[in-house]
Amino acid sequence: MEFDKLTASRRGFLGLAGAGGAALALGGAPAEAAKVRTNARILILGAGAGGAAIANRLSDRLEGAQITVLDGKQEHWYQPGFTLIAAGLRPASYSKSSITGWLPRDITFINEYAAELDPEANRVVTTGGQRIDYDYLIVSTGVVLDWDAIEGFDLSMVGPETGIGAQYASPEHAAKTWAAIDRFTSEGGVGLFGRPETEMKCAGAPVKITFLAEDIANTKGNRDKCEFIYTTPGGALFGVPVIHHRVRQIMDERDITYNYRWKLLSIDAQAKTATFDTPEFIETVEWDFINVIAPQRAPQVIRDSGLSWADRWTDEGWIEVDMQTLRHARYPNVFGIGDINGVPKGKTAASVKWHLPVVEDHLVSEIAGREGTRLFDGYTSCPLITRVGRAMLVEFDYQDNLVPSFPGLIAPLEELWISWLMKEVALKATYNAMLRGRA
Amino acid sequence: MEDFSLMTLLAVFEEMFGRGLFWAMVAVAVAITLAWVYVLIRDRAMSMRKFLLAQLSMPVGGIAAVWFVLLITNSGLRDIGGPIDWIVLLGVFVAGAIGFAILVYVVQSFVRGKAADS
Numbered sequence: 021m022e023f024d025k026l027t028a029s030r031r032g033f034l035g036l037a038g039a040g041g042a043a044l045a046l047g048g049a050p051a052e053a054a055k056v057r058t059n060a061r062i063l064i065l066g067a068g069a070g071g072a073a074i075a076n077r078l079s080d081r082l083e084g085a086q087i088t089v090l091d092g093k094q095e096h097w098y099q100p101g102f103t104l105i106a107a108g109l110r111p112a113s114y115s116k117s118s119i120t121g122w123l124p125r126d127i128t129f130i131n132e133y134a135a136e137l138d139p140e141a142n143r144v145v146t147t148g149g150q151r152i153d154y155d156y157l158i159v160s161t162g163v164v165l166d167w168d169a170i171e172g173f174d175l176s177m178v179g180p181e182t183g184i185g186a187q188y189a190s191p192e193h194a195a196k197t198w199a200a201i202d203r204f205t206s207e208g209g210v211g212l213f214g215r216p217e218t219e220m221k222c223a224g225a226p227v228k229i230t231f232l233a234e235d236i237a238n239t240k241g242n243r244d245k246c247e248f249i250y251t252t253p254g255g256a257l258f259g260v261p262v263i264h265h266r267v268r269q270i271m272d273e274r275d276i277t278y279n280y281r282w283k284l285l286s287i288d289a290q291a292k293t294a295t296f297d298t299p300e301f302i303e304t305v306e307w308d309f310i311n312v313i314a315p316q317r318a319p320q321v322i323r324d325s326g327l328s329w330a331d332r333w334t335d336e337g338w339i340e341v342d343m344q345t346l347r348h349a350r351y352p353n354v355f356g357i358g359d360i361n362g363v364p365k366g367k368t369a370a371s372v373k374w375h376l377p378v379v380e381d382h383l384v385s386e387i388a389g390r391e392g393t394r395l396f397d398g399y400t401s402c403p404l405i406t407r408v409g410r411a412m413l414v415e416f417d418y419q420d421n422l423v424p425s426f427p428g429l430i431a432p433l434e435e436l437w438i439s440w441l442m443k444e445v446a447l448k449a450t451y452n453a454m455l456r457g458r459a
Numbered sequence: 460m461e462d463f464s465l466m467t468l469l470a471v472f473e474e475m476f477g478r479g480l481f482w483a484m485v486a487v488a489v490a491i492t493l494a495w496v497y498v499l500i501r502d503r504a505m506s507m508r509k510f511l512l513a514q515l516s517m518p519v520g521g522i523a524a525v526w527f528v529l530l531i532t533n534s535g536l537r538d539i540g541g542p543i544d545w546i547v548l549l550g551v552f553v554a555g556a557i558g559f560a561i562l563v564y565v566v567q568s569f570v571r572g573k574a575a576d577s
Binding site for chain 1: 473532535538541
Protein backbone atom coordinates (compact mmCIF):
# COMPACT_ATOMS: atom_id res chain seq x y z
CA MET A 21 0.00 0.00 0.00
CA GLU A 22 2.64 2.48 1.09
CA PHE A 23 4.82 1.60 -1.86
CA ASP A 24 1.95 2.05 -4.32
CA LYS A 25 1.41 5.52 -2.99
CA LEU A 26 5.11 6.27 -3.23
CA THR A 27 5.42 5.37 -6.88
CA ALA A 28 2.14 7.05 -7.76
CA SER A 29 3.10 10.39 -6.37
CA ARG A 30 6.55 11.88 -6.21
CA ARG A 31 5.22 14.69 -4.09
CA GLY A 32 3.84 12.11 -1.71
CA PHE A 33 7.23 10.48 -1.55
CA LEU A 34 9.00 13.76 -0.88
CA GLY A 35 6.46 14.59 1.78
CA LEU A 36 7.05 11.25 3.40
CA ALA A 37 10.81 11.69 3.18
CA GLY A 38 10.48 15.11 4.75
CA ALA A 39 8.36 13.69 7.53
CA GLY A 40 10.96 10.99 8.03
CA GLY A 41 13.67 13.62 8.21
CA ALA A 42 11.69 15.59 10.73
CA ALA A 43 11.11 12.45 12.78
CA LEU A 44 14.85 11.77 12.69
CA ALA A 45 15.65 15.31 13.72
CA LEU A 46 13.39 14.90 16.72
CA GLY A 47 14.89 11.50 17.42
CA GLY A 48 15.34 10.34 20.97
CA ALA A 49 12.38 12.30 22.24
CA PRO A 50 9.39 9.97 22.13
CA ALA A 51 6.05 11.65 22.50
CA GLU A 52 5.73 12.20 26.22
CA ALA A 53 2.46 11.03 27.68
CA ALA A 54 1.16 12.91 30.67
CA LYS A 55 2.56 11.49 33.89
CA VAL A 56 0.25 9.48 36.09
CA ARG A 57 0.21 10.56 39.72
CA THR A 58 0.33 7.77 42.28
CA ASN A 59 1.87 6.82 45.57
CA ALA A 60 2.03 3.12 44.69
CA ARG A 61 4.97 1.12 46.01
CA ILE A 62 6.51 -0.80 43.11
CA LEU A 63 9.20 -3.36 43.76
CA ILE A 64 11.39 -4.62 40.92
CA LEU A 65 13.35 -7.82 41.54
CA GLY A 66 16.50 -7.79 39.44
CA ALA A 67 18.33 -4.94 37.68
CA GLY A 68 19.27 -6.77 34.50
CA ALA A 69 17.99 -5.81 31.07
CA GLY A 70 14.32 -6.11 32.10
CA GLY A 71 14.60 -4.60 35.57
CA ALA A 72 16.70 -1.58 34.61
CA ALA A 73 14.59 -0.80 31.56
CA ILE A 74 11.22 -1.03 33.32
CA ALA A 75 12.57 1.10 36.20
CA ASN A 76 13.43 3.82 33.66
CA ARG A 77 10.10 3.52 31.87
CA LEU A 78 8.03 3.63 35.06
CA SER A 79 10.10 6.50 36.39
CA ASP A 80 9.18 8.43 33.20
CA ARG A 81 5.49 7.53 33.31
CA LEU A 82 4.67 7.81 37.00
CA GLU A 83 4.90 10.71 39.40
CA GLY A 84 5.16 10.07 43.11
CA ALA A 85 5.56 6.29 42.85
CA GLN A 86 7.99 4.66 45.26
CA ILE A 87 10.04 2.46 42.98
CA THR A 88 12.54 0.09 44.59
CA VAL A 89 14.98 -2.07 42.65
CA LEU A 90 16.57 -5.04 44.38
CA ASP A 91 19.69 -6.71 42.99
CA GLY A 92 22.76 -8.06 44.76
CA LYS A 93 25.06 -7.71 41.75
CA GLN A 94 27.48 -4.82 41.22
CA GLU A 95 27.93 -5.30 37.49
CA HIS A 96 25.49 -5.24 34.63
CA TRP A 97 26.34 -7.81 31.96
CA TYR A 98 25.48 -7.29 28.30
CA GLN A 99 24.85 -10.96 27.76
CA PRO A 100 24.31 -10.90 23.97
CA GLY A 101 28.03 -10.00 23.83
CA PHE A 102 29.15 -13.24 25.45
CA THR A 103 29.20 -15.09 22.13
CA LEU A 104 31.43 -12.42 20.58
CA ILE A 105 33.78 -12.59 23.58
CA ALA A 106 33.89 -16.39 23.38
CA ALA A 107 34.85 -16.11 19.71
CA GLY A 108 37.75 -13.78 20.42
CA LEU A 109 36.09 -10.78 18.76
CA ARG A 110 35.68 -8.67 21.89
CA PRO A 111 37.40 -8.43 25.29
CA ALA A 112 35.57 -9.36 28.50
CA SER A 113 35.17 -5.66 29.33
CA TYR A 114 32.82 -5.33 26.31
CA SER A 115 29.95 -6.84 28.33
CA LYS A 116 30.58 -5.18 31.68
CA SER A 117 29.22 -1.97 33.13
CA SER A 118 28.12 -0.65 36.51
CA ILE A 119 24.60 -1.69 37.45
CA THR A 120 23.77 1.66 39.04
CA GLY A 121 24.71 3.57 35.88
CA TRP A 122 21.58 2.23 34.16
CA LEU A 123 19.07 3.06 36.90
CA PRO A 124 17.09 6.30 37.17
CA ARG A 125 18.05 8.65 40.00
CA ASP A 126 14.61 8.95 41.56
CA ILE A 127 14.30 5.31 42.62
CA THR A 128 15.70 3.35 45.55
CA PHE A 129 18.33 0.77 44.68
CA ILE A 130 19.10 -1.87 47.29
CA ASN A 131 22.25 -3.84 46.51
CA GLU A 132 20.90 -7.09 47.96
CA TYR A 133 18.98 -10.09 46.71
CA ALA A 134 15.53 -11.17 47.81
CA ALA A 135 15.74 -13.89 50.44
CA GLU A 136 12.01 -14.39 51.01
CA LEU A 137 9.06 -13.51 48.84
CA ASP A 138 5.48 -13.75 50.06
CA PRO A 139 2.99 -12.78 47.34
CA GLU A 140 0.03 -13.32 49.70
CA ALA A 141 1.36 -10.66 52.08
CA ASN A 142 2.90 -8.51 49.28
CA ARG A 143 6.22 -8.60 51.06
CA VAL A 144 9.86 -9.31 50.33
CA VAL A 145 12.68 -9.76 52.84
CA THR A 146 16.17 -9.07 51.50
CA THR A 147 19.35 -11.07 52.14
CA GLY A 148 20.36 -8.21 54.47
CA GLY A 149 17.14 -8.63 56.47
CA GLN A 150 15.27 -5.55 55.19
CA ARG A 151 11.51 -5.95 54.87
CA ILE A 152 9.93 -4.37 51.79
CA ASP A 153 6.17 -4.14 51.36
CA TYR A 154 4.90 -3.54 47.86
CA ASP A 155 1.68 -2.79 46.00
CA TYR A 156 3.03 -4.08 42.68
CA LEU A 157 5.83 -6.55 42.08
CA ILE A 158 7.79 -6.93 38.87
CA VAL A 159 9.83 -10.11 38.71
CA SER A 160 12.83 -9.73 36.41
CA THR A 161 15.40 -11.88 38.14
CA GLY A 162 16.50 -13.82 35.09
CA VAL A 163 17.69 -17.41 35.39
CA VAL A 164 20.25 -19.14 37.55
CA LEU A 165 22.75 -21.46 35.91
CA ASP A 166 22.78 -24.81 37.64
CA TRP A 167 26.45 -25.77 37.11
CA ASP A 168 26.28 -28.39 39.86
CA ALA A 169 23.89 -30.40 37.71
CA ILE A 170 26.88 -31.38 35.51
CA GLU A 171 28.72 -33.93 37.61
CA GLY A 172 32.49 -33.49 37.74
CA PHE A 173 32.31 -29.92 36.41
CA ASP A 174 33.40 -26.83 38.24
CA LEU A 175 33.66 -23.29 36.87
CA SER A 176 37.27 -23.06 38.04
CA MET A 177 38.13 -25.65 35.36
CA VAL A 178 37.32 -23.34 32.46
CA GLY A 179 40.29 -22.37 30.32
CA PRO A 180 42.78 -23.40 27.64
CA GLU A 181 44.74 -25.76 29.91
CA THR A 182 41.74 -28.03 30.39
CA GLY A 183 40.02 -27.39 27.07
CA ILE A 184 36.77 -26.56 28.86
CA GLY A 185 34.56 -23.63 27.91
CA ALA A 186 31.53 -22.11 29.66
CA GLN A 187 30.56 -19.02 27.70
CA TYR A 188 27.33 -18.49 29.67
CA ALA A 189 28.96 -18.11 33.09
CA SER A 190 30.35 -14.55 32.95
CA PRO A 191 32.33 -12.20 30.67
CA GLU A 192 35.56 -13.58 32.16
CA HIS A 193 34.48 -17.16 31.56
CA ALA A 194 33.52 -16.24 28.01
CA ALA A 195 37.06 -14.87 27.52
CA LYS A 196 38.53 -18.09 28.95
CA THR A 197 36.24 -20.03 26.64
CA TRP A 198 37.81 -18.15 23.74
CA ALA A 199 41.30 -19.08 24.98
CA ALA A 200 40.20 -22.74 25.00
CA ILE A 201 38.58 -22.49 21.55
CA ASP A 202 41.66 -20.71 20.20
CA ARG A 203 43.85 -23.57 21.37
CA PHE A 204 41.48 -26.27 20.12
CA THR A 205 41.15 -24.71 16.67
CA SER A 206 44.95 -24.45 16.47
CA GLU A 207 45.86 -27.91 17.74
CA GLY A 208 42.85 -29.86 16.47
CA GLY A 209 40.93 -32.76 18.03
CA VAL A 210 37.31 -33.37 18.97
CA GLY A 211 35.16 -30.40 19.94
CA LEU A 212 31.93 -31.07 21.83
CA PHE A 213 29.19 -28.47 21.76
CA GLY A 214 25.59 -28.61 22.84
CA ARG A 215 22.73 -27.31 24.96
CA PRO A 216 21.06 -28.30 28.22
CA GLU A 217 17.72 -30.02 28.64
CA THR A 218 15.94 -27.15 30.38
CA GLU A 219 14.50 -23.99 28.85
CA MET A 220 17.40 -21.65 28.29
CA LYS A 221 18.25 -18.05 27.52
CA CYS A 222 19.09 -17.50 23.87
CA ALA A 223 18.74 -21.02 22.57
CA GLY A 224 20.65 -19.88 19.49
CA ALA A 225 23.90 -19.22 21.35
CA PRO A 226 25.03 -22.87 21.63
CA VAL A 227 24.59 -23.17 17.85
CA LYS A 228 26.36 -19.86 17.17
CA ILE A 229 29.49 -20.76 19.11
CA THR A 230 29.63 -24.10 17.24
CA PHE A 231 29.46 -22.35 13.87
CA LEU A 232 32.00 -19.73 14.97
CA ALA A 233 34.51 -22.31 16.22
CA GLU A 234 34.15 -24.27 12.98
CA ASP A 235 34.68 -21.11 10.95
CA ILE A 236 37.71 -20.12 13.02
CA ALA A 237 39.26 -23.58 12.50
CA ASN A 238 38.59 -23.16 8.80
CA THR A 239 40.20 -19.72 8.66
CA LYS A 240 43.26 -21.06 10.46
CA GLY A 241 43.55 -23.81 7.87
CA ASN A 242 43.03 -26.46 10.54
CA ARG A 243 39.53 -27.63 9.68
CA ASP A 244 40.64 -31.14 8.71
CA LYS A 245 42.32 -31.57 12.12
CA CYS A 246 39.10 -30.70 13.99
CA GLU A 247 35.94 -32.69 14.50
CA PHE A 248 32.78 -30.88 15.57
CA ILE A 249 29.96 -32.61 17.43
CA TYR A 250 26.77 -30.86 18.56
CA THR A 251 24.50 -32.60 21.06
CA THR A 252 20.98 -31.70 22.13
CA PRO A 253 18.72 -33.42 24.66
CA GLY A 254 15.73 -32.66 22.43
CA GLY A 255 14.80 -33.84 18.98
CA ALA A 256 15.73 -30.68 17.06
CA LEU A 257 18.55 -28.18 16.70
CA PHE A 258 16.20 -25.23 17.19
CA GLY A 259 12.70 -24.93 18.67
CA VAL A 260 11.17 -23.41 15.54
CA PRO A 261 10.88 -26.13 12.87
CA VAL A 262 11.73 -23.96 9.85
CA ILE A 263 14.86 -22.65 11.60
CA HIS A 264 15.79 -26.13 12.81
CA HIS A 265 15.85 -27.36 9.21
CA ARG A 266 17.99 -24.44 8.08
CA VAL A 267 20.49 -24.98 10.94
CA ARG A 268 20.60 -28.71 10.16
CA GLN A 269 21.25 -27.93 6.52
CA ILE A 270 24.19 -25.67 7.41
CA MET A 271 25.58 -28.26 9.84
CA ASP A 272 25.35 -30.88 7.08
CA GLU A 273 27.11 -28.58 4.62
CA ARG A 274 29.89 -27.88 7.08
CA ASP A 275 30.34 -31.45 8.29
CA ILE A 276 29.24 -30.79 11.87
CA THR A 277 27.87 -33.97 13.46
CA TYR A 278 24.67 -33.60 15.51
CA ASN A 279 23.20 -36.01 18.02
CA TYR A 280 19.57 -35.77 19.12
CA ARG A 281 18.41 -36.82 22.60
CA TRP A 282 21.85 -36.68 24.10
CA LYS A 283 21.85 -35.16 27.57
CA LEU A 284 25.17 -34.24 29.21
CA LEU A 285 25.40 -35.96 32.59
CA SER A 286 29.00 -35.51 33.65
CA ILE A 287 32.49 -34.65 32.53
CA ASP A 288 35.87 -35.96 33.59
CA ALA A 289 38.39 -33.14 33.18
CA GLN A 290 41.39 -35.41 33.78
CA ALA A 291 40.43 -38.14 31.33
CA LYS A 292 38.88 -35.54 28.98
CA THR A 293 35.65 -37.46 28.59
CA ALA A 294 31.99 -36.53 28.75
CA THR A 295 29.14 -38.87 29.61
CA PHE A 296 25.75 -38.52 27.97
CA ASP A 297 22.38 -40.08 28.56
CA THR A 298 21.20 -41.24 25.12
CA PRO A 299 18.05 -43.17 24.10
CA GLU A 300 19.86 -46.49 23.93
CA PHE A 301 22.64 -46.34 26.49
CA ILE A 302 24.99 -44.19 28.54
CA GLU A 303 27.61 -42.95 26.09
CA THR A 304 31.09 -41.70 27.01
CA VAL A 305 32.87 -39.51 24.48
CA GLU A 306 36.46 -38.26 24.47
CA TRP A 307 36.99 -34.57 23.73
CA ASP A 308 39.78 -32.06 23.31
CA PHE A 309 37.42 -29.13 23.79
CA ILE A 310 33.99 -29.09 25.43
CA ASN A 311 31.63 -26.15 25.81
CA VAL A 312 29.51 -26.72 28.91
CA ILE A 313 26.17 -24.92 29.22
CA ALA A 314 24.38 -25.45 32.50
CA PRO A 315 20.70 -26.31 32.91
CA GLN A 316 18.78 -23.13 33.75
CA ARG A 317 16.20 -22.57 36.43
CA ALA A 318 14.36 -19.83 38.30
CA PRO A 319 16.18 -18.57 41.43
CA GLN A 320 15.34 -20.58 44.54
CA VAL A 321 13.57 -17.64 46.22
CA ILE A 322 11.13 -17.50 43.30
CA ARG A 323 10.61 -21.26 43.31
CA ASP A 324 9.86 -21.14 47.05
CA SER A 325 7.45 -18.22 46.70
CA GLY A 326 4.55 -19.97 45.02
CA LEU A 327 4.77 -17.80 41.88
CA SER A 328 5.96 -20.71 39.70
CA TRP A 329 3.75 -22.88 37.56
CA ALA A 330 2.51 -25.87 39.60
CA ASP A 331 2.18 -28.23 36.65
CA ARG A 332 4.60 -26.99 33.98
CA TRP A 333 8.39 -26.74 34.05
CA THR A 334 8.15 -28.14 37.56
CA ASP A 335 11.90 -28.71 37.79
CA GLU A 336 12.65 -25.22 36.45
CA GLY A 337 10.23 -22.95 38.28
CA TRP A 338 9.30 -20.28 35.69
CA ILE A 339 6.52 -18.01 36.96
CA GLU A 340 2.90 -18.47 35.97
CA VAL A 341 2.15 -15.41 33.88
CA ASP A 342 -0.44 -14.92 31.16
CA MET A 343 1.45 -15.43 27.91
CA GLN A 344 0.04 -12.25 26.36
CA THR A 345 -0.30 -9.77 29.23
CA LEU A 346 2.65 -11.11 31.31
CA ARG A 347 0.52 -10.57 34.39
CA HIS A 348 0.61 -13.33 37.01
CA ALA A 349 -2.29 -15.76 36.72
CA ARG A 350 -2.96 -15.92 40.47
CA TYR A 351 -1.53 -12.65 41.79
CA PRO A 352 -2.76 -9.79 39.56
CA ASN A 353 -0.38 -7.27 41.15
CA VAL A 354 2.60 -9.32 40.00
CA PHE A 355 4.16 -9.07 36.52
CA GLY A 356 7.08 -10.85 34.91
CA ILE A 357 9.68 -9.54 32.47
CA GLY A 358 12.33 -11.51 30.64
CA ASP A 359 13.77 -14.96 31.20
CA ILE A 360 11.82 -15.68 34.39
CA ASN A 361 8.47 -15.81 32.57
CA GLY A 362 6.87 -19.20 32.13
CA VAL A 363 5.84 -18.65 28.53
CA PRO A 364 6.54 -20.87 25.53
CA LYS A 365 9.05 -18.54 23.87
CA GLY A 366 11.28 -15.64 24.49
CA LYS A 367 14.28 -15.90 26.79
CA THR A 368 16.24 -13.24 24.92
CA ALA A 369 16.99 -9.53 25.28
CA ALA A 370 14.90 -8.98 22.14
CA SER A 371 11.89 -10.45 23.93
CA VAL A 372 12.56 -8.22 26.93
CA LYS A 373 12.27 -5.27 24.57
CA TRP A 374 8.74 -6.40 23.68
CA HIS A 375 7.81 -7.40 27.24
CA LEU A 376 8.53 -3.87 28.46
CA PRO A 377 5.74 -1.88 26.75
CA VAL A 378 3.23 -4.61 27.63
CA VAL A 379 4.01 -4.64 31.36
CA GLU A 380 4.29 -0.85 31.41
CA ASP A 381 0.90 -0.50 29.73
CA HIS A 382 -0.95 -2.89 32.04
CA LEU A 383 0.64 -1.55 35.21
CA VAL A 384 0.30 2.16 34.42
CA SER A 385 -3.23 1.66 33.07
CA GLU A 386 -4.31 -0.06 36.26
CA ILE A 387 -2.84 2.71 38.38
CA ALA A 388 -4.69 5.23 36.19
CA GLY A 389 -7.94 3.28 36.58
CA ARG A 390 -8.05 1.96 33.03
CA GLU A 391 -7.54 -1.41 31.46
CA GLY A 392 -4.28 -2.17 29.63
CA THR A 393 -4.54 -3.24 26.01
CA ARG A 394 -1.07 -4.22 24.77
CA LEU A 395 -0.29 -7.88 24.25
CA PHE A 396 2.92 -9.85 23.79
CA ASP A 397 2.82 -12.19 20.80
CA GLY A 398 5.88 -14.24 21.70
CA TYR A 399 8.28 -12.21 19.59
CA THR A 400 11.85 -13.38 19.88
CA SER A 401 14.77 -12.62 17.69
CA CYS A 402 18.21 -14.03 17.33
CA PRO A 403 20.91 -12.89 14.94
CA LEU A 404 22.04 -16.45 14.38
CA ILE A 405 25.72 -16.11 13.56
CA THR A 406 26.84 -18.72 11.08
CA ARG A 407 30.44 -17.53 10.78
CA VAL A 408 32.60 -14.49 11.49
CA GLY A 409 31.05 -11.97 9.10
CA ARG A 410 27.66 -13.58 8.46
CA ALA A 411 24.43 -14.25 10.33
CA MET A 412 20.76 -15.00 9.80
CA LEU A 413 18.36 -12.56 11.42
CA VAL A 414 15.74 -15.03 12.61
CA GLU A 415 12.66 -13.58 14.30
CA PHE A 416 9.64 -15.62 15.33
CA ASP A 417 6.57 -15.68 17.56
CA TYR A 418 4.50 -18.07 19.69
CA GLN A 419 3.06 -19.71 16.57
CA ASP A 420 6.54 -20.54 15.19
CA ASN A 421 5.88 -18.01 12.44
CA LEU A 422 8.77 -16.07 11.04
CA VAL A 423 8.12 -12.37 11.70
CA PRO A 424 10.89 -10.46 9.90
CA SER A 425 11.36 -6.80 10.89
CA PHE A 426 12.55 -5.94 7.39
CA PRO A 427 10.47 -8.12 5.05
CA GLY A 428 11.73 -8.06 1.50
CA LEU A 429 14.99 -6.49 2.57
CA ILE A 430 16.61 -8.85 5.05
CA ALA A 431 15.73 -12.47 4.36
CA PRO A 432 15.46 -14.34 7.68
CA LEU A 433 16.95 -17.65 6.58
CA GLU A 434 19.70 -16.24 4.37
CA GLU A 435 23.26 -15.90 5.64
CA LEU A 436 23.91 -12.18 5.29
CA TRP A 437 26.59 -9.65 6.11
CA ILE A 438 23.95 -7.06 7.09
CA SER A 439 22.58 -9.46 9.73
CA TRP A 440 26.11 -9.85 11.06
CA LEU A 441 26.40 -6.06 11.30
CA MET A 442 23.16 -6.01 13.28
CA LYS A 443 24.63 -8.41 15.82
CA GLU A 444 28.14 -7.06 15.90
CA VAL A 445 27.56 -3.33 15.97
CA ALA A 446 23.89 -2.35 16.05
CA LEU A 447 22.65 -4.64 18.81
CA LYS A 448 24.55 -3.21 21.77
CA ALA A 449 23.55 0.34 20.90
CA THR A 450 19.87 -0.58 20.68
CA TYR A 451 20.18 -2.68 23.85
CA ASN A 452 21.63 0.29 25.71
CA ALA A 453 18.82 2.50 24.42
CA MET A 454 16.36 -0.11 25.68
CA LEU A 455 17.95 -0.07 29.15
CA ARG A 456 17.54 3.68 29.29
CA GLY A 457 13.85 3.16 28.48
CA ARG A 458 14.19 4.84 25.08
CA ALA A 459 13.63 1.92 22.74
CA MET B 460 13.82 -1.96 15.90
CA GLU B 461 10.75 -0.11 17.12
CA ASP B 462 11.31 3.60 17.81
CA PHE B 463 14.56 3.68 15.85
CA SER B 464 15.75 7.22 16.34
CA LEU B 465 18.65 9.47 15.40
CA MET B 466 20.09 8.96 18.87
CA THR B 467 20.06 5.20 18.34
CA LEU B 468 21.67 5.64 14.95
CA LEU B 469 24.42 7.78 16.46
CA ALA B 470 24.88 5.18 19.20
CA VAL B 471 25.21 2.48 16.54
CA PHE B 472 27.96 4.44 14.80
CA GLU B 473 29.71 5.10 18.11
CA GLU B 474 29.58 1.38 18.80
CA MET B 475 30.83 0.57 15.31
CA PHE B 476 33.86 2.84 15.24
CA GLY B 477 34.39 3.63 18.92
CA ARG B 478 33.18 6.95 20.32
CA GLY B 479 36.47 8.85 19.87
CA LEU B 480 37.12 7.69 16.31
CA PHE B 481 33.52 8.27 15.21
CA TRP B 482 33.34 11.85 16.39
CA ALA B 483 36.87 12.52 15.09
CA MET B 484 35.71 11.29 11.67
CA VAL B 485 32.58 13.46 11.87
CA ALA B 486 34.78 16.44 12.73
CA VAL B 487 37.13 15.71 9.83
CA ALA B 488 34.20 15.31 7.42
CA VAL B 489 32.66 18.60 8.58
CA ALA B 490 36.04 20.36 8.31
CA ILE B 491 36.61 19.10 4.75
CA THR B 492 33.09 20.10 3.71
CA LEU B 493 33.53 23.58 5.19
CA ALA B 494 36.92 23.90 3.45
CA TRP B 495 35.26 22.92 0.17
CA VAL B 496 32.55 25.53 0.62
CA TYR B 497 35.30 28.02 1.48
CA VAL B 498 37.31 27.40 -1.70
CA LEU B 499 34.15 27.52 -3.83
CA ILE B 500 33.33 30.93 -2.39
CA ARG B 501 36.93 32.08 -2.63
CA ASP B 502 37.35 30.96 -6.25
CA ARG B 503 33.77 31.88 -7.24
CA ALA B 504 33.69 28.89 -9.60
CA MET B 505 34.10 25.13 -9.80
CA SER B 506 37.40 24.36 -11.44
CA MET B 507 36.77 21.66 -14.04
CA ARG B 508 40.42 20.65 -14.03
CA LYS B 509 40.45 20.06 -10.28
CA PHE B 510 37.08 18.39 -10.57
CA LEU B 511 38.44 15.99 -13.22
CA LEU B 512 41.25 14.80 -10.95
CA ALA B 513 38.79 14.61 -8.07
CA GLN B 514 36.53 12.37 -10.16
CA LEU B 515 39.41 10.18 -11.24
CA SER B 516 40.33 9.65 -7.60
CA MET B 517 36.82 8.55 -6.62
CA PRO B 518 37.43 4.77 -6.96
CA VAL B 519 40.35 5.09 -4.55
CA GLY B 520 38.12 6.66 -1.91
CA GLY B 521 35.36 4.12 -2.54
CA ILE B 522 37.68 1.13 -2.20
CA ALA B 523 39.31 2.62 0.90
CA ALA B 524 35.90 3.11 2.54
CA VAL B 525 34.82 -0.47 1.80
CA TRP B 526 38.12 -1.84 3.10
CA PHE B 527 37.84 0.26 6.26
CA VAL B 528 34.25 -0.79 7.03
CA LEU B 529 35.05 -4.47 6.45
CA LEU B 530 38.10 -4.17 8.69
CA ILE B 531 36.30 -2.66 11.65
CA THR B 532 33.37 -5.08 11.40
CA ASN B 533 35.56 -8.19 11.39
CA SER B 534 34.31 -9.21 7.99
CA GLY B 535 35.49 -9.67 4.42
CA LEU B 536 34.16 -9.58 0.87
CA ARG B 537 33.41 -13.32 1.07
CA ASP B 538 30.73 -12.50 3.67
CA ILE B 539 28.66 -10.46 1.24
CA GLY B 540 25.57 -12.63 0.81
CA GLY B 541 22.32 -11.31 -0.63
CA PRO B 542 21.30 -8.19 -2.56
CA ILE B 543 20.91 -6.05 0.56
CA ASP B 544 24.58 -6.69 1.40
CA TRP B 545 25.64 -5.46 -2.04
CA ILE B 546 23.40 -2.38 -1.71
CA VAL B 547 24.88 -1.48 1.68
CA LEU B 548 28.40 -2.06 0.42
CA LEU B 549 27.68 0.05 -2.66
CA GLY B 550 26.41 2.80 -0.37
CA VAL B 551 29.66 2.66 1.59
CA PHE B 552 31.62 2.79 -1.69
CA VAL B 553 29.66 5.78 -3.00
CA ALA B 554 29.98 7.66 0.29
CA GLY B 555 33.71 7.02 0.36
CA ALA B 556 34.10 8.03 -3.28
CA ILE B 557 32.22 11.33 -2.88
CA GLY B 558 34.00 12.16 0.36
CA PHE B 559 37.40 11.48 -1.14
CA ALA B 560 36.59 13.47 -4.31
CA ILE B 561 35.73 16.50 -2.18
CA LEU B 562 38.95 16.02 -0.23
CA VAL B 563 41.04 15.82 -3.42
CA TYR B 564 39.35 18.96 -4.79
CA VAL B 565 39.99 20.86 -1.57
CA VAL B 566 43.62 19.76 -1.34
CA GLN B 567 44.26 20.86 -4.92
CA SER B 568 42.61 24.20 -4.27
CA PHE B 569 44.81 24.84 -1.27
CA VAL B 570 48.04 23.50 -2.79
CA ARG B 571 47.72 25.00 -6.27
CA GLY B 572 45.63 27.98 -5.35
CA LYS B 573 43.20 29.75 -7.61
CA ALA B 574 45.86 30.86 -10.11
CA ALA B 575 46.89 27.35 -11.16
CA ASP B 576 43.62 26.84 -12.97
CA SER B 577 43.69 29.96 -15.10
